[in-house]
Amino acid sequence: MPYTPLPSPRILLGPGPSCVTPRVLEALGREPIGYLDPELFTLLGELRSGLRKLFGTSNDFTLPLTGTGMAGMESCLVNLIEPGDSVVIGVAGFFGTRMVEISRRLGAEVTVIEGEWGRILEPEQFEKALKNLSKVKLVGCVHAETSTGIKQPLKAIGKLAHDHGALFLVDAVTSLGGLPVNLDDAGADAAYSATQKCVGAPPGLAPISVSDRAWKAVDARKGAVPNWYYDWKLLRAYFDDAHLYHHTVPVNLYYALNQALAETMEEGMENRFSRHEQVSKLLTDGLNEIGIYPFAQEGYRLPTLNAVIIPADVQDEMAVRKRLLFEYGLEIGGGLGHLKGKIWRIGTMGASATPRNVLLLLAALKSILHN
């Protein structure tokens, strides 16, 4: 039986995971401690406080869920939705469709606010739908659509949700740590993210944050949450004072996340957001020069995930990505859904967002495309 040797050194400029610094990797490889060790709860306290800052929230129930971003999405929907609930979901990309799919599996009546992939959704679309519906339980939308590179303004939608008595759920997977999320300001009642994109840690944890308003809905549920592993009440009994055993938490991922948060606070959140902006601009300016143009609507482009149109003269886009990977160790992403073959998704996130990485990618792309 052979055992995989060291992984090849990759520069991760895809939709995540992103590169991780040596400090975070060193922390990851520390010896585990038990799930009831007092040191674990000290660590968790710091983690939770750091995540609150990144999320821009005072929500007490802010913590790293065991699982990746999609587990975060499912945990929010399964705790907040009951069969028959009316929910309104904004869909202008792949991850919006996933919110819809999971909500439907949970028996919700889903009203889809449909938008063109690559453009934002307008608050008026939500308003129109909300006016025609009675008793909407939840309005969901994606802050940073990883599939299209769009940054969706949240505040107006959050206000509409609240005006109609609904909870507001936000997908912050590709924004947390890379741009301001400001949950409380946006009126978000629940949000989820992932650690392997802009936060600077490896994949495996889904930071989530839940408001008191959302908790009231959870407490008022008629039936039990059909998902035991992600049942917030059970998780609260472990993460909060009672520390009742629920599952054996992945402590090594906590070590890494805490160091990633430390790096973020030391860099300064504003500086970190600026770095993402600057590196994204360096990339998109450089791509522009070699005839590769943005896909996403101007004025609403993410600094973390740069969706670009594959030039018409590229016959085999997969071959380009393979050459980037095998010749230069550079990973970029392809399109999802109907955008497959039409766009590339270039991440400039977390420790991957450096001028060095971007210059190399530009040079490599130029060399591959123009030879």
Added chain:
Amino acid sequence: MPYTPLPSPRILLGPGPSCVTPRVLEALGREPIGYLDPELFTLLGELRSGLRKLFGTSNDFTLPLTGTGMAGMESCLVNLIEPGDSVVIGVAGFFGTRMVEISRRLGAEVTVIEGEWGRILEPEQFEKALKNLSKVKLVGCVHAETSTGIKQPLKAIGKLAHDHGALFLVDAVTSLGGLPVNLDDAGADAAYSATQKCVGAPPGLAPISVSDRAWKAVDARKGAVPNWYYDWKLLRAYFDDAHLYHHTVPVNLYYALNQALAETMEEGMENRFSRHEQVSKLLTDGLNEIGIYPFAQEGYRLPTLNAVIIPADVQDEMAVRKRLLFEYGLEIGGGLGHLKGKIWRIGTMGASATPRNVLLLLAALKSILHN
């Protein structure tokens, strides 16, 4: 904002996580690669092959689920059970009760085969129940009850399940890697485990294995699996040839698990099982000498999790465990459920299972109890 310093060095002799070797920790801290990187699928191929050997199965769908052992349990139940299904669950400990709770949340009609905590369940109990029920979908039982230290014989129960047309589900959380599991021989159709106990890796992954017979039941489902994240059909589309994106898998945990499997194969599975037996015997003999006796039924004691009765003259068992932790860096576990305060659970699992650790624990316990 302070950041937790290095964790104190712990010798983990609780119910898991167990200690992890430097080789496994080094692998954990390698740089991540993308979830579609060809190197990732090479790694996964090795992982899956190694897990098949540990599980004693030829099941193709054997893989590390993102999540811990409890996620493994839920994934098996949520894929195999539909509302209204009749299931039979053996309960002689805390983890049996969890199988029941999750099954009920999924709308199953659960028949509980109740046994005394600390003793095995007898096949006759299952036979009696199965005779009185029509169309049982699934029979579930725990191979290694982490809460009682009992090793439950499986084969007769597996045969009864099949004779009555039911699937057989096995919890192998505290057995995989520490004693033979032999899924195929036991007639198990689905099983789940965890990496942080006897397998030698950190917490965060749940190895699962699913037979073709169980897949037929999945394919024959009337409704969609209500859990998107752990839907086996979606997972199969990613893990198998199509490699369709499902979620960003925790690649660092894969690195670590693969090295843990490598160590296991290099040690030899039989040698590893013998080591667990020998170290457990060293512990229980030593405990015997200081008046601490086994809790679990003779002849069915796990070599991986040693449940012992707290001596009557111990006034404050928690204080003993705290002294072990703070003075010697030794973690042992307390009792779960109604066994809290009555038993200690001492794990001798994976890299924790060494004579050195056991001699230290015995000496420390002696010093604390007899002073």
